[in-house]
Amino acid sequence: NRRLYGYTGATLAKWSITICIGVLVGLIAYVIESSQEFLVTEKKSFAQKTVEGSLILSFLGFAGFSVLLILISSCLVLFWAPPAAGGGVTLVMAYLNGNDIPDFFKLSTLITKIIGTICSISSGLLVGQEAPMVHIGAAIASAMTWMHGSLPSDKDASTKSSRSCWNAKATNFDFYNDKDRREFISAGAAAGLAAAFGAPIGGVLYSLEEASSFWSKKVMWRSLLCCTCATMVLASINEWQFSMALPGSMAFRQLKPGFRIRDLPLFAVTSVFAGVLGAFVNIVHDRVDRLRPAATRKFSRLLEVCGITVISVAVMYLLPLALGSCLQVPEGPLPDGKMDEKYWLRYKCSKGEYNDLATLLFSLPRKSMQQLYNMQGVKHQFPTADLAIHTGSVLFLFIIAYGTATPGGIFMPSMLAGASFGACMGTIFQAIFPGENIQPGLHAIVGSTAMLGGVFRASISLVVIMVEGTGGIDFILPIIVAIVVSNWVAHHIYHAGAYEADLERLGGVYFMHSEPPHQLAALTASDIMSPNVICFHEVVPVREVLEVLRNTRHNGFPVLRHPSVDNSGAGEKFVGLVLRHQLLLLLEEGLFSEVDSSRQQHRFSLYEKPIPKQMLILEHSMRAYHHYHHPHRRFLSSRPQEVARIEAELATKRNLAEADMAPDKKTKKVVALDLRPFMNRAPLTVRRECSAQRVYVIFRTLGLRHLCVTDSHNRVIGIITRKDIAMAQKQGFQKKSLQHWDSDI
Amino acid sequence: NRRLYGYTGATLAKWSITICIGVLVGLIAYVIESSQEFLVTEKKSFAQKTVEGSLILSFLGFAGFSVLLILISSCLVLFWAPPAAGGGVTLVMAYLNGNDIPDFFKLSTLITKIIGTICSISSGLLVGQEAPMVHIGAAIASAMTWMHGSLPSDKDASTKSSRSCWNAKATNFDFYNDKDRREFISAGAAAGLAAAFGAPIGGVLYSLEEASSFWSKKVMWRSLLCCTCATMVLASINEWQFSMALPGSMAFRQLKPGFRIRDLPLFAVTSVFAGVLGAFVNIVHDRVDRLRPAATRKFSRLLEVCGITVISVAVMYLLPLALGSCLQVPEGPLPDGKMDEKYWLRYKCSKGEYNDLATLLFSLPRKSMQQLYNMQGVKHQFPTADLAIHTGSVLFLFIIAYGTATPGGIFMPSMLAGASFGACMGTIFQAIFPGENIQPGLHAIVGSTAMLGGVFRASISLVVIMVEGTGGIDFILPIIVAIVVSNWVAHHIYHAGAYEADLERLGGVYFMHSEPPHQLAALTASDIMSPNVICFHEVVPVREVLEVLRNTRHNGFPVLRHPSVDNSGAGEKFVGLVLRHQLLLLLEEGLFSEVDSSRQQHRFSLYEKPIPKQMLILEHSMRAYHHYHHPHRRFLSSRPQEVARIEAELATKRNLAEADMAPDKKTKKVVALDLRPFMNRAPLTVRRECSAQRVYVIFRTLGLRHLCVTDSHNRVIGIITRKDIAMAQKQGFQKKSLQHWDSDI
Structure with missing residues (x-):
């Protein structure tokens, strides 16, 4: 049944949805990248123009614009969509692991994340767009699974259509089950990262290694297709728009230095220190995080993020004036093969020169890294001291920015700090071993990789992301060495990577x-x-069910056989498990029967069994229950309001008030639910x-x-x-x- | 307890073993690759020297040498180590999935596989070394887990040392449990593939996607380290030995053509056809396999493999004479940057020319592929017709060779057929679209990838292997397109990939x-x-245990509580599970007690409980039971000989013959085993x-x-x-x- 003619519409629909997710993620990545680039370039030229005049006025204008941007971002986050704060990878991981994250995939969160990421990065706050892209990819995937069809039914069409979000009556499939949703979200998260780096395989491996908890060949294929579509969209746009570098790609095709096996020990040294730095970031972040205002104090949070933005802008603006060196602009085309005069920031230097710190600090992290990776001693060079200052300021800026009430991750900032540190180490090695042909650019790549390893503690996904991102397949061995060494070192300094530490917090x-x-x-x-489990018998009075649902929030209830049914005399056997939402639906649909409360429990009269078609609809409703009622929160049925609503409905529609449910005094009959046709008859148990x-x-x-x-x-x-x-x-x-x-x- | 000072020796030992496996695999890969290269180069110069003289004598000499090589290989396989035949990946997969493959990791198998692979590839049979490398890697890993230490014990040292394979008394760890072994073997298999292709990440992903059934982050790290060591060894040897190309790497650094998004449809067309070809290979292999002589008919198998070698050599020798074209030797260095006059085979062409078919057929597959991938229309070119002939002959040769009684896989042959086919398609597209800048070399890469996708149905592992193997990170999008398209096409033609089909057979x-x-x-x-399960009671007469062990081969027995123990009267409760080897060990150690057979079962006298230290040794023995007795066959305890041996031992050492085990007529006492301290008290059950x-x-x-x-x-x-x-x-x-x-x- 897996051949060509056995294909159901559902399979085709799933693959189409996967492709749609990929394309959408690619487009959004392009929008985010290009708007950032536009804003940052404008800010850079404003700084260049005004720096010659009044320093105070110029700085105020610059800082004012930055604060305006961050205000847009953090007001959206604080007052409209709180789950959009931060990177979001941790919560995607928690969701895919089986936790409930309220409102995390809502449309408001998605919009806030997109706008907020653009604003916060452009404002000068040192945050990255990679983690937000993972969240955006996952949220888009989640949105696509809202789409579902209705079963062919005899019920009135109006009820159905009011229940469905996207009214797609013609089809009869439904992706709102946990497994399909998880698959799509895994693929969406992969596509998000793939689009951010132009790394299709890296995205798949990142989803496998970090984001997803459940993985299979199917998920692998879905993620691969999704990532390919996202990358292909970016590559196509790039081919049409020759004026711009491939968004989300750090490709530098011209740099092809070789490396020798005997250079590996030096790379290992760089990796050790970068790994220490990575673990240090985790420790400091943990400490700093405790000092931040609580989530409920919204205005303190707003003030905090504005203050940090002003500090960031001040460092960016004033540090180059105080400590930057003026260097000769190198001849020839840029690493990406294009001439771009805006690439080198002159600042207060004389003509034909550039301020190195200003160039590194004012550019987007991706561009700064490109400069560092291309340091070959031939083309352009940064002095050791300036690189050390840059490393320090980057570390300072991204640690204070990470954890504020604005979208943004630490992937790219970590890479930048690592690159700067690695380049610094490279120039030091050059000074120590003048005879050896040491390439600081290669040390910058190794430093980036090792820093990522130290901060995130991932393995092959980082290797592949670095290789795909830099196009540096020739340096795969140093990159692997960097990952192995830095993970090993960082593991012995601080037990958890950034994601694990966040999850623990x-x-x-x-x-x-x-x-x-x-x-x-x-x-x-x-x-x-948990002992003292609340259980039901196979046939249970409605009153009892309502009482339990009202007073507990449990989601699953064991079903026992009444001792009188079974003559073994060995107590109440465990025979099945019924879920809270199944009970709610049975109550809502009113599938009741009347039993004699005085007699043995097993001599009840069954309600009229539903005919197969009705049964089909009932089963469908059970699967899609949460979807109809609350598209975003699978766990919502544990809310007491839900029970109250159903109770009210029972009282009005079916005239079954509390009093009517008590056993009839004359006939001894009581309204009951028969759970046997609906419960899971073979749940797994342990001793x-x-x-x-x-x-x-x-x-x-x-x-x-x-x-x-x-x-x-x-x-x-x-x-x-x-x-x-x-x-x-x-x-x-x-x-x-x-x-x-x-x-x- | 995971910090620096908590490290036990076991962790360190495990990582050291992992590194050793990697280094050994790298060295063996180098030996295999370089001996092949030596033999093939010698054969090639022999052919060049003698082809001008008497054709018949020359061919006989050439074929005779080939048959001699294949005789060495297949005699070893048929008469010494039958499990070494074929690729071996399928059996590695089956083993890691939990099956028993007798003798698969024995030293004889390992040696045969190494020598056999060298001989069969050098003989001219079109088989690859990649699958054998996976088997070799796994076998080396398995051999390393033989190493184990003894527990500090009061027992006489002589018994212990005679039991251990590698007498390592100083240590007290033991890697002969299923989980550790599986981890090492997964890593070894990964390193094998990594060494064959010079692709560390590709190896890890191959193990994840194809070879291994159980995967975790630990296995990922172990595999990554193992693959890195193997690749690093190869890279180091390559740096020292400049006269040789990096064994196992197809790197071609000089080819850097771009590709445009609008070329993708043409790549997709190539992929569709290559995917069809891949599925076709699977179908034909399935048919051909049924015609081969049975495994037991060893001489027929020997004759078969010799016949096929002669056919292969004949095609290789005579086809270029009949149909090859003479082409001008291109100027400039070779793709790998070195001048090599032996690279182009002149054969019967005039000086300064080379015979294209001879050059492709006489070289190692890796070299032929290098030539095809480097076809750029500028440097050198093969005519369409000759490429079609080459594709056909490669397909024919590798289908007849795949499944003979000699080591060898189909990974490289599939790639070669795909490369030849892709290049052929590329030249056709050149003729159809003369205006477009079509690069047959790129189509050759796409063809290779698509062929692999069609034959093996893997996803990202093949992408990464192709990228790492060719260094072509710039072509990652065409490579992904080739994988997706060819898998999709092939899936609709034949349901299973080569490995799945083999497993089914x-x-x-x-x-x-x-x-x-x-x-x-x-x-x-x-x-x-299976109904009618053979069960034991918690305390069971030895006679009964022996009878069951003698008459069945079951490995696990449920343990029931005797109804008299439990007064519920509801029959015999399931309380635990005992394994066959646990029973054997209890019998061997003689942990018996005497119970009164006439009384209620629960009033028995327990044997004297072992003191904690003895208990520790007993537990250790239980874990390592199979290891002590049969290092290669975990499932051997189901052999009847084993029971007979223990029975004999009981009779001689403990004077417990069959008769003594019957209930004593006077005291009604019977010798029994108490299973309760040893059985698994909480096995998982299902309803x-x-x-x-x-x-x-x-x-x-x-x-x-x-x-x-x-x-x-x-x-x-x-x-x-x-x-x-x-x-x-x-x-x-x-x-x-x-x-x-x-x-x-």
């Missing part, structure tokens, strides 16, 4: 790594489970003796949400959820008080 | 893909399980109602070997093993009769 979210945590080593399932690490592995690899713990008599003695594992590990949900956005899960 | 092996097969869609656990696809996913993702099926009373009603799933899918073990090596699993 986050409250309300618990990230399950693929390796079981050592805290669970000596525990068993019965140590970590109480099972090792907690084994439970973790089962939970994580199978992507479970509930795991019931049974004893040897098959009685439920507890239930394990993500929260229970987090509690046992003392992480995640325990820190909920720190949570930024919304305490309602 | 293999008997005695069942490969579990990550997606559940559709044959299981409508089934439940109770449909696929009988569980969907078979769900069972498949649980089995596959958790890497299980036994899965017990229970009813709602927690009674064992069946057991599911890999074999049961294979039976339900009608694959794998059902085809055991076709099995090549040995029917004893």
Whole structure:
């Protein structure tokens, strides 16, 4: 059934959606990149024009424009779409790991992220667009899965269409199930990074290594196609618009220095120091983050980001005046093969010269890196001292900027700091070993890679991103050495990479790594489970269901067989699992039956069984329940308002008020739900003796949400959820008080 | 506990072993590559020297030498190490998936594979060394895990040392557990491919995408380090030995043509046809394979491989004479930057010219591909007709060679056929669109990639291998397009790639893909399980254990609680799982107790409990049981000889013959084993109602070997093993009769 003629429309639709996601991500990457480039170039020429006149007026104008830009960005974030703050990769990871992140993929978040990223980067705040692109890619993918069709149904069409977001009646497929959504979002995140770097394979590997928790060949293919489309769109635009460099690509085709095996030890030395620097960034960020105002104090946050922008602009503007050197503009075309007079910033230097620090600080990080990577001692050179100053100021600026209430990541800033540091090391080595042909540009590449390794602790995805981004396939060995060495060094200084550290800090979210945590080593399932599980019998009075739903927020309930049904006398057997939303839907649809409350539980009268077509619609509704009601929040059914709404509906539509649900005094009959046709009849269980690490592995690899713990008599003695594992590990949900956005899960 | 001072020796040892594997693989790759190059160059000059004289004598000499080489290779394979035949990737995949492949990683297999690969490639048989390198890498990794230490023990040292293969008493770690072994073998396989192509990242991704079934970040790091070491060794040797091209690398630094987005449709056309060709290879191979003599008919197999070698040599020798064109030798250095007069084969052409077909056919595939990839219309050119002839003869030669009793894979031959086909398409496009600047070399790269995509159906690993192998990061978009298009086309012509098709053909092996097969869609656990499970009680008479072990080959036995222990009266509860080798070890160590057979089972006298240190040794022995007894065959404990040996030992050493085990007539006492301290007390179980696809996913993702099926009373009603799933899918073990090596699993 996998041949040509067996193709269903759904497969075709999925691939089309994948292509659409790729194309859209590519276009948005282009918009972000080119608007930044425009704004930054304008700011640069303004600085060049006015720097000769009154310094104070010029600086005020420059800083004023920057603050205006950052105000747009951070007001959008603080007052309209708080989840758009920061990079967003951490939350994409948490979402793909199975956590609920409210409003994270909403349209308002997407728009804020796009506009905010342009504004914050252009304002001079040292943040990158790579992490935001990952979030944008994921959000676009999520938006595309809203699209769904309705089942052919006898119900009135008006109800259906009011329920569906994108009214696509002709089709009958629906991508709002967890697995498909996760696949699309993995692919979207990959495409986001691919577009930011012009690195299709790098994007796929980044999604595999960092962003995604569940991976398969299907996801690989989907991501590859999505990344290819995004990159192809960028490459096409680049071919048409010859006036601009390929957005998101750092390709420098002319630089082809060789390297020798005996240079590797020097590269390793650079990598060691860059790795230390990377771990240092993680430590400092952790400290600085605690000093920032709380998420609720919006005006303090606004003031903070404005202040940091002013500091950034001041460093950018005044440092070159104080410490920059004037250097001769090198002859010949630029690294990207084009002549561009705006590339070298003259500032207060005399004609034919450029101020090195100004050139490095005023350009977009991508351009500065291009200059550093192209340092060959022949074409142009920066003095060691200026490179050291640049490294220091970049580190300072990006650490203060990382964590403010504005969109922006630390990928590109880390690379820039690493490049500057590596180039600095290269010039030092040149001074130490004058006989050797040492190339500071190559050390800059190694420094960038090692810094990324130290900050993010990823492996081959970073290697491939660097190779694809720089086109430097010839330097793949130094790049790999840099990754291995810096990871090793950084790991011994600070235990977690930037993403892991962020995840640990986050409250309300618990990230399950693929390796079981050592805290669970000596525990068993019965140590970590929640005892006193709320269970239902197979046939349960509606009143009881409503009461439980009203008073708890649990999402899954074990179903037990009433002891009277089963004559073994060994207590209540565990026979299935029913989900909260299934119960809500059964209540809403009113599939009730009447049972005699005085008699044995198993002698009830079943409600009239739905005919197959109705059953089909019911099943479809169960799958798509959250979608119809709340397109963005799968976990919303645990809200008490939802239960109240259904209760009110029952009272008005079906005349079933609280009082009517009590057992009839005469007939002893009671309104009940029969759960047997709907519950999961074969949920996975573990024994109480099972090792907690084994439970973790089962939970994580199978992507479970509930795991019931049974004893040897098959009685439920507890239930394990993500929260229970987090509690046992003392992480995640325990820190909920720190949570930024919304305490309602 | 993951910081610097917490490092145990084991971690350090593991990383050292990883580095050793990488270095060894790199050295072996160099040996294989350089000996081939030497032999082939000698053969080439012999042909050049003698072709002017008597044609028949020259051909006989040439063919005789080739047959001699192939005889060495195939005699080794047929009479010493049968598992060394063919590529070996399929069996590495099957092993890493959890199958038992007897003798696959033995030293004899490794030696045969190395010598055989050199001989068969040099003989002129069109096979590649890439798949053998993967097998060699895996075998080296497996050999390194033999290394293990002994526990500090009070036992006599002589027993210990006789048991250990590599007597490393000072250390106390042991890598002979399934997980570590699998990790090392994954890394070794990756390093093998990395060394064959000079592609470190390509190797890692190949292992991830094709070879390995279980993957984690740890495996990724291990593979990356291993691949880097292997590549670095090759790069270092290359720097020292300037006379030779980098073995295993197809780098061609001088070719840097651009490509335009509007060329992509033409690349897509080439890819479509190459994809069709790839699927065609799979179909034809499947047909041809059925005609070959059976594995048991060794002399027929020997005759077959000699015949095919003669045919190959004849094509190579006579085709250029009949159909080759004489072309002008191009000026300037070769693609690899060196002058080499032996590169162009003059054959019967006049001086200053070369015979194109002879040059392509007599060279190693890597060199021929270099020539094809460098076709730029400027430097040198092959006529369309000759390229078509070359494509056809390469396809013919590698299809007949693939599947003979000699080591060799089809990776490089597929690439060569694709390159030749792509170049042919390129020259046709040149003729059709004379205005466009069409580069046949680029079409050759696209053709190679698409052919690989069609034959192997892999995605990013092939992209990265092509990019790293050719250094062509600039052509990454055409390469990705080729992969996507050819996979899509080939998928609709033939359902399986070369590896999948091989796995389907293999008997005695069942490969579990990550997606559940559709044959299981409508089934439940109770449909696929084996009913009538052989179970033990918690305390079981030794006589009973021996009888079961003697008469069955099962590897796992559920343990039940005797109904009298548990007063619920609901039958025999499932309380644990005991493995065959645990039982064997308990018998061997004689941990018996005496129970009263007439009384209730639960009133037994426990044997004297071992003191903690003894317990530690016992646990260690249990883990390392297979290692001590049979370093190569983990599954060997299912052999009946093993039980017979232990029975004999019991009779002689402990005076426990069959008769002594019967219940004593007076005291009613019986010798028994208490399984409770040793059994797995919390094995995973599924319900009988569980969907078979769900069972498949649980089995596959958790890497299980036994899965017990229970009813709602927690009674064992069946057991599911890999074999049961294979039976339900009608694959794998059902085809055991076709099995090549040995029917004893």
